Amino acid sequence: MSHYLFILVGAVLVNNVVLVKILGLCPFMGVSKKLETAYGMGAATTFVLTLATGASYIIDHFLLLPFGLEYLRTLSFIVTIAAIVQLTEMVIAKTSPTLQQTLGIYLPLITTNCAVLGVPLINIANGNGFVESLLFGAGSAVGFSLVLILFAGIRERIEGADVPLHFRGAAIAMVTAGLMALAFMGFAGLDKYQ
C-alpha cells in the first residue's frame, strides 16, 4: 500500500511535473494570470491527464505490445489525447462558456501539452502497471494543478506590487517560477524516508 502512496506523493511533490521535470510550461505561464482560470485549467488538465494515462496504458498493453507496434506509441498516444481533449472541450463549452473563453487557445493546446504526453511515456519507461500508471498520472496532474494554482495566487498578488517597470509581466513571473522550482527542490528531502 505504501508503494502506491510513494508513487502519489512522489508525483505530486518530489518529481513535480512542472517544477522538477519542467514539463507543461506553456499553460503554466499562460493561464496563471488569474486564480479562477488556474482552477479551471487545473481541473481540465487533471481530467485529461488521468484519462490519458489510463487510455494509453490500455492501448500500449493490449494493442501495441501484442503486435510489436511500439514504434506507434507517440502517434497513437497523441491521437488518443487529442480525442480526450476534444471531449473535455465540449463538456466545458456546455458547462462553463466563460471558462472556455478564458482558457481560450490553451484548452486545445492541452493536446500538445508535453506533460500529458510525457507522463504516459514516463509510465512506460518506468514499467508501471495499470493502477500505478493511473496513480502516477493522477499525481502528476494534481502536482500540475497545485503549482499552477499556487503560481496564479502569487501572480495575482504581484499585480498589486511595486515591481520595477521592466520586470513587470512575464519577467517577474519567470523569476517567481524559478524561486518556486527552488522551493520544490526541498521536497527531494522526502526521499530519505522512503
Place this chain on the structure above:
Amino acid sequence: MDILLAIAIMALGAVVLGAALGYASIKFKVEGDPLVDKIDAILPQTQCGQCGFPGCKPYAEAIAKGEVDINLCPPGGMEGVQRLADLLGREVKPLDAEEKPKQIAIIDENTCIGCTLCIQACPVDAIVGAAKQMHTIIAGQCTGCELCLPPCPVECIRMEAIGENIDNWKWKYPVVEIKAADAARPAIKEAA
C-alpha cells in the same frame, strides 16, 4: 503484413474515437451563446453605434464570435476594454478612438421647432415632446450617444459634459505628497 496491421490498428482507433466524439458533440451541444450576455453586461449600453454595429448587443455578438476587436467602444473607455480583456483572456489594446468625458445632450428650447426627428433617433427614448411642441431631454436617461445631433435640422442640440457634483464625487487615489523641505529648519540646525 506488419504495415497493414499497423494501419488497421490506427484505423480502428480512429473509428472508435471518432464515434465517441461524434456522440459527445450531440450530447453536449451548446444552444445559444451565454457569453454574449456577459459581454453585453460590460458594454455601457449607450447604443450609440460608434463601434460600427447597430447597438451594444450586436457588437457583443460579434466579439463573442471573435470577429472584431474589443477596443471599438469609446463610451466604455479603456476600463471597458480592460474588463473585456479580463473576461475573454484577450490582449488589452488601446482604444480605437479618443476617450470622451461622460456627457449628456441638451436641447436649446428656444431654437427647437418641434420636428420630432431627434425623438425618433434617440435609442433609449430619452427625449420627450410632440410634433410642433418643444422637445426636452430627460437628463437622467440620456446616455450621451450623440445620435440625436445629426438629424436636428436647426442644430439646437448640444452635448455637455457632466460635471462633478457632491453626489458623484469620488475620493481620489491617495498620492504621496512631495513637499519642498522647510528652508528655515536647516538654518536652525546650523545655528545649534
Place this chain on the structure above:
Amino acid sequence: MLHQLFKFKGGVKPPTNKTQSVTLPIAAAPLPSRLIVPLHQSIGGTPRPVVQAGDKVRKGQLIGEADGWISAAVHAPTSGTVLAVAMQPQPHPSGLDALSVVIEPDGRDEWIDRQPFDYANATPDDTRRYLQQSGVVGLGGAVFPTHGKLTASRSVAMDELIINGAECEPYITCDDLLMRERAADIVRGIGIFRDLLQPKRVLIGIEDNKPEAAAAMRAAVAELGENFEVVSVPTRYPAGGAKQLIRVLTGKEVPAAKRSTDLGVQCFNVATAYTAWRAIAYGEPVVSRIVTVTGNVHAPRNYEALIGTPMDELLALAQPHPDTDGTVMGGPMMGFLVPTPDVPVVKATNCLIAHADRLFPPKAPEMPCIRCGACADACPHELQPFELYWHARAKNFGKTQQYHIFDCIECGCCSFVCPSRIPLVQYFRFAKSEIWAREREKNAADEAKTRFEFKQFREEREKAEKAEKLAKAAAAQAAKKAAEAAAAAADSSPAAPAEAAVDPAQAAKKAAIEAAMARAKAQREAAQPKNTDTLNPQQAEELAAIEARRQAAGLTDAAAGTAAVDATREAKTEE
C-alpha cells in the same frame, strides 16, 4: 445595578483631549452676519427649496421640503431675508458646491408660530411624519433621517433600544455637555423613541470618562420615573460606533450586510433624542445644534450654533491662535479639513477643531507596508486592512469586496496604528467610491438597455400594426372594386327596363337589393370558380389530376386567397 458588558475587538486609545472644552457651559453663539443653509444635509433625497430670493422667512420656517421618505425637511435657522438660493461651498471633503439657501438675519430672531405636537393622540405614523417635517436627523455624524429608523422590524421583536452617548472621538464634547445640562429633555426624547419602537429595554451607553454626564442622565431618568439603564462603557475608540456600542452593551454582533434592526436593536444619538423632544414638545424644528469649538484656540467651548453659521465666525468666538491654518470638521480621527474657512455649520457638524501643525504635526511620508498586522489588531470590525490596502492600491476592487470593504466604518484606527504611516482609510474611501461609481454606471447601463430593448420592441410592433392596417385597407379596396364591377354588370341586365313601370321608390329599393345580391354573388364568384358546378365524370377526373399536379408543384394558393395575398404584397412593397 451592574450591567454585564461585552468587548469589541480592536480599537485604540488616542489621547482624549476632551477636558479643555468642558470647563465652560454651553453658550449660545450670537447671530452670524449671514446663514448659508445647505438643502442636502441628511442621507437620502435632496430637499426641494420652497423659498426664493427676496422672501422674508421666520425662524423655523420650512425652506426645503423633504424629497421622498428617506429625506428630512430643512428650516430657516433665524428670521430674515433670503438673499439667494444658489450653489455654495460645502463642508464636504470634495470642496464642491451644492444648492443652499442664503439668509441674511434681521436680528429679531422671530420664531414661527410654534405649536407643540399632540403626541399623546397621534398615531405612530403621524409622529414619524412630524419628525421628518421637523428635520430630525441622526446628529451623531451619519445624519440618517431619524423617522426612517423609528419603525420596528415586523419579523424581529425589538429587544433593545440603545442610546449612544459614548462620544468616543477625541476633542469632541458636545454630547457630554448636552447630557450634563439638558438630561431631562434627552430622557423625554428617548421616551418617544421607546413608545414608537416598543423595545424590551432601553440602554444608554456613556463612556466612563464622562462621569458627570452619566450622573446627570441617571438623575434625570430617576426623576422622570423611567426604567432606562444608564451604562458606563470603557473608554476606547471607537466605542461610539453604532455596531461597537451594540456589541458592548448587548453582546450582539451585527453581521456584514445586515442592519441592527434585523437583530432587534436600534441605536440613536443623545442629541437626536434631544432634538426630537424639542420638536414634539415645543414645535421647534432642528435649526441649531451644539458644536464643540476646540483645538488651537484660546478658549475652547461648546456653542449652540445655528445651522448655516459660517465656520470662521463660530471659530472666531473661541479666539483661535494666530498660527491656525485650517478648520477640521469632526474629530481628529474621522474629521476632514474643510475646503474654505467660511463653509456653513450643518447638522452633521459636531465639532470644529482649529488646525495647526503644532497640534497635529504633519505625517511623515508613507512607507511600504511591512505586513506587521497592527492594523488588523486595531480594526474594530475584524477586517484585514493590510489586505484591503493591497488590493485597493492595485485597484483590484473585486478583491476588496471579497475582503468586506463595505464593513469598514472608516474609523481610522488602522491608520492611527500603522507604523509605516500609510493613510489606509484614504485608500478604502477611494476604493469604496470607485465601487459605488461603477455600481451607478452599471445601473444606468441596465436601464438604458431595457429602454433600448423596449424601443426596439415598440418599433417592431408599430411596423407590424402598420402592415396589418395597410393589408386591411388594400383588401377593402379590392372588394369594393369587385362590387362595382358586379353592380355595373347588374345595371346592364335585361330585367331592368321591364320593372320601370313600378313606382320609382320601390324600383330604387329593389335595385339596391339586387345590387347587393349581385355584389354578394360577385364576391362568391370571386371566391370560387363558377364553371365547376356542373361537371361530367371525365371533367371531374381531369380536374382532380390537375389539382394533384398543382399540389405537387406547390401552387396550392386557391383563387380565393389571391386577393388577400395581393393586398399584403402591395402593403409590403409600399413599405
